[in-house]
Amino acid sequence: MSATRIIDKKKLADFLETLSSDCEVIIPTVEDGNLLFSELGSSKLEDSFKGRPIVSPKEYLFPQKEKILAFDTTDKVNVDIKAYTNDKKRVIWGIRPCDLHGIKTLDAIYLSDFVDTYYQARRKNTIMMGLNCNEPCETCFCNSCQTGPFASEAYDVVFTDLGDKYLVKVGSDAGQEAVDKIPNLFAEATNDDEKKAGELEEKSKQSFQRKVDVDVAKQNLPESWDDALWAEESEMCILCGGCNFTCPTCHCFNIEDVQCGEKASIRMRYWDSCQLGGFTQMAAENTRENQAARLRQRIFHKYIYTPDKYDGAIGCTGCGRCIEVCPVNIDITHILGRVASK
Amino acid sequence: MIENIYVPHLMTITKIRDEAENVKTFTLEFKDSQIGKNFDYKPGQFGEVTLFNIGEAPISITSSPANKGYLELSVANVGKVTSALHQKNEGDVIGFRGPYGNGFPFEEVSGKNILFVAGGIGLAPLRSLINQMFAERNKFGKISILYGCRIPNLLCFQNELDNWAKLENSEVLLTVDACPENDWKGNIGVVGSLLPNIDIDLENTVAFVCGPPVMIHFVILDLLKMGFSGDNIITTMERRMECGLGKCGHCNIGEKYVCKDGPVFSYQQLKELGENI
Ligand SMILES: Cc1cc2nc3c(=O)[nH]c(=O)nc-3n(C[C@H](O)[C@H](O)[C@H](O)COP(=O)(O)OP(=O)(O)OC[C@H]3O[C@@H](n4cnc5c(N)ncnc54)[C@H](O)[C@@H]3O)c2cc1C
Ligand code: SF4
Numbered sequence: 001m002s003a004t005r006i007i008d009k010k011k012l013a014d015f016l017e018t019l020s021s022d023c024e025v026i027i028p029t030v031e032d033g034n035l036l037f038s039e040l041g042s043s044k045l046e047d048s049f050k051g052r053p054i055v056s057p058k059e060y061l062f063p064q065k066e067k068i069l070a071f072d073t074t075d076k077v078n079v080d081i082k083a084y085t086n087d088k089k090r091v092i093w094g095i096r097p098c099d100l101h102g103i104k105t106l107d108a109i110y111l112s113d114f115v116d117t118y119y120q121a122r123r124k125n126t127i128m129m130g131l132n133c134n135e136p137c138e139t140c141f142c143n144s145c146q147t148g149p150f151a152s153e154a155y156d157v158v159f160t161d162l163g164d165k166y167l168v169k170v171g172s173d174a175g176q177e178a179v180d181k182i183p184n185l186f187a188e189a190t191n192d193d194e195k196k197a198g199e200l201e202e203k204s205k206q207s208f209q210r211k212v213d214v215d216v217a218k219q220n221l222p223e224s225w226d227d228a229l230w231a232e233e234s235e236m237c238i239l240c241g242g243c244n245f246t247c248p249t250c251h252c253f254n255i256e257d258v259q260c261g262e263k264a265s266i267r268m269r270y271w272d273s274c275q276l277g278g279f280t281q282m283a284a285e286n287t288r289e290n291q292a293a294r295l296r297q298r299i300f301h302k303y304i305y306t307p308d309k310y311d312g313a314i315g316c317t318g319c320g321r322c323i324e325v326c327p328v329n330i331d332i333t334h335i336l337g338r339v340a341s342k
Numbered sequence: 343m344i345e346n347i348y349v350p351h352l353m354t355i356t357k358i359r360d361e362a363e364n365v366k367t368f369t370l371e372f373k374d375s376q377i378g379k380n381f382d383y384k385p386g387q388f389g390e391v392t393l394f395n396i397g398e399a400p401i402s403i404t405s406s407p408a409n410k411g412y413l414e415l416s417v418a419n420v421g422k423v424t425s426a427l428h429q430k431n432e433g434d435v436i437g438f439r440g441p442y443g444n445g446f447p448f449e450e451v452s453g454k455n456i457l458f459v460a461g462g463i464g465l466a467p468l469r470s471l472i473n474q475m476f477a478e479r480n481k482f483g484k485i486s487i488l489y490g491c492r493i494p495n496l497l498c499f500q501n502e503l504d505n506w507a508k509l510e511n512s513e514v515l516l517t518v519d520a521c522p523e524n525d526w527k528g529n530i531g532v533v534g535s536l537l538p539n540i541d542i543d544l545e546n547t548v549a550f551v552c553g554p555p556v557m558i559h560f561v562i563l564d565l566l567k568m569g570f571s572g573d574n575i576i577t578t579m580e581r582r583m584e585c586g587l588g589k590c591g592h593c594n595i596g597e598k599y600v601c602k603d604g605p606v607f608s609y610q611q612l613k614e615l616g617e618n619i
């Protein structure tokens with residue numbers, strides 16, 4: 001790829017503004033005190049750097065609720081089936097390295113074997129612009145999961161905050177094209193700029209408050225299957241599903257027909273949560289009948305099943321959101337710590 | 343246009359038969375005959391059946407690939423989608439996408455004696471395999487079919503059971519757990535209680551087990567006690583399913599998705615997967 005560039009911080013707004021002329025630009029922004037992703041214009045750019053958004057940007061690739069098909073049975077025999085499509089072009093700016101990695105995991109799930117039509121359409125039309133983390137949040141542990149705090153892959157363009165300017169690295173043709181739209185906004189980076197970024201990365205890596213020995217935890221997990229820790233750790237769970245809904249790699253969903261009028265319906269899909277009792281409910285039985293089994297599923301899915309099934313990388317990005325969101329302080333780093341110390 | 347994996351095909355219900363109490367068998371033909379011609383499947387595979395404006399449910403294909411031009415589904419009425427299907431008439435149209443799942447081993451077990459142990463509606467997926475085996479009869483040794491239900495009214499495919507029993511080198515043994523009407527002359531007891539009544543050449547027999555989870559559990563224990571190896575016990579897993587495509591996560595056990603990597607597993611594989619069976 002092309003040489004590393006810099007852009008003056010004051011000019012970032014111009015860059016995003018220009019991009020927004022032919023696509024939707026999404027950036028982190030503060031709403032009711034929470035940092036969320038939303039459309040440029042309704043948002044203030046200076047808010048966008050205030051740490052990790054409380055949700056990942058997966059909503060833009062795999063919406064919390066999505067119309068997939070529409071049925072009309074007015075003609076009983078020639079039932080009309082319409083498939084929804086989505087070809088909105090988007091740039092998402094300010095994606096943290098953990099979330100870039102999360103999207104890579106979603107790609108592995110949705111784009112392998114049967115290709116998920118809806119995810120593929122959105123993914124193809126989305127340009128991902130990352131923002132490296134100079135200051136991890138209290139719950140972040142991406143360093144342990146090797147997904148951050150600086151991105152090494154899975155971005156189209158990635159920015160590093162150097163104070164009054166950004167270092168800009170391009171990671172794909174689509175990223176190159178975006179940057180080339182307004183070349184005069186960018187200047188060539190100097191060795192000093194690159195050196196500064198390197199120092200920031202080192203400093204960031206030193207400032208994590210949480211650490212998990214992922215290799216040891218992974219190694220010990222199978223042995224922990226029948227351990228009392230699953231019941232102990234899940235005892236307080238109130239089945240809110242927050243940990244799943246904020247997770248950048250949780251991909252589970254329900255499919256449901258929502259009736260509109262007597263002879264028509266929309267087939268929707270909704271995020272679902274493996275922490276909820278109904279997730280495995282069948283006519284005759286529930287195959288994961290207690291919360292201990294459900295918590296174990298969440299952890300095993302991320303740390304054992306996903307790496308076994310796909311390319312070896314764990315399905316946890318270390319973003320720490322499940323810790324932050326949990327109303328009863330169920331803490332994945334604490335659980336993995338217990339497993340690792342067995 | 344990109345192929346959309348969630349779009350069902352339209353199928354016409356050409357025949358409905360009362361199979362047993364609360365169970366009906368539906369014969370379906372693709373409205374688009376071209377799709378019908380290209381549609382190929384293996385016994386043990388299933389499809390997601392759409393009742394428009396109601397929802398979807400995973401249902402095994404019970405017809406055999408040896409019979410071309412139509413599909414059969416045998417469905418117990420247990421809830422929203424299945425009861426809506428039971429209200430349909432011949433000529434009505436429903437949706438179907440599939441076939442999904444791995445299906446039963448077939449060539450892999452040729453040359454073997456085959457033991458089927460089925461409970462209730464669990465005979466539906468096995469029936470597909472049984473008929474395909476009878477269609478290629480010389481590939482297999484003795485075929486034994488043990489079938490049990492709670493009460494006689496729940497026995498499915500009675501005509502076929504009679505026919506299979508008459509075929510050369512095959513046997514059919516039936517049982518019911520109880521007989522409230524006292525009109526049953528056969529065996530009474532769980533299906534596993536039939537096992538001692540048949541001669542089994544352990545080295546050369548592969549068992550296929552399908553039915554409600556409790557029944558599968560106990561029959562597998564019986565077979566293991568008799569000396570069957572885990573590799574020679576083949577069963578199907580029932581799990582909550584939404585997509586059938588390995589995406590929605592509902593049917594996940596270990597690194598497998600039952601909908602895609604299963605629903606057919608050997609007992610050996612299930613043991614290695616861990617989660618309760
Ligand atoms: C691979 C596979 C093959 C199957 N083959 C057959 C078959 O050949 N014949 C047959 O009669 N049945 C079969 N089933 C079971 C059938 O899918 C369920 O009975 C059906 O989904 C219930 O749907 P419903 O809308 O009628 O019931 P609902 O109103 O949805 O619910 C009735 C009960 O079924 C449970 N349930 C709901 N959705 C599912 C689901 N997706 N999977 C499992 N349980 C669910 C509910 O929790 C509830 O307890 C099969 C299931 C699987 C997984
Ligand atoms: S987990 Fe790592 S990459 Fe994600 S926000 Fe925290 S420091 Fe940044």
Ligand code: SF4
Binds near residue numbers: 236329
């Ligand atoms: S966020 Fe906490 S309380 Fe809510 S489902 Fe997850 S573990 Fe349970």
Ligand code: FES
Binds near residue numbers: 590592602
């Ligand atoms: S049914 Fe959706 S993953 Fe298996």
